Amino acid sequence: KEKRRVWRKLHLAVDATTHAVIAAEVSLETVADNEVLPTLLNPLRRKIKQVSADGAYDTKACHALLKKKGAKATIPPRKNAAPWEEGHPRNEAVT
Structure with missing residues (x-):
């Protein structure tokens, strides 16, 4: 019987200017990135x-x-993304 490995993910917040890690969180593979x-x-x-x-x-x-x-959110829309409510800034990236 094969054991299933448990994966962990490291989520980081990094200062774009200094490249310093300003926050870190570890989660299991079952936790969605957006939840963190x-x-x-x-x-x-x-x-x-x-x-x-x-x-x-x-x-x-x-x-x-x-x-x-x-x-400011710099997040690419998910594949097959649909526009959100009218006027939402994200809609500019959805085509």
Whole structure:
């Protein structure tokens, strides 16, 4: 009988200017990347200007969190993405 390996993922928040790691979180493979974003960003006391992330973070919850934090979201839309409500900044990236 083959044992299934348990994978862990390391999620990092990195200062784009200094390249310093400003937040880190470890999760199991079963945790979606977008679920970890609040855990990474909410404890930070610094101003967040921009967040660049992959398409796994293209969720309404992630975009809402970034808007609340005053951060620009640089997140590519997921494959086959549809536009959100009219006027949402993300719609510019959805074609």
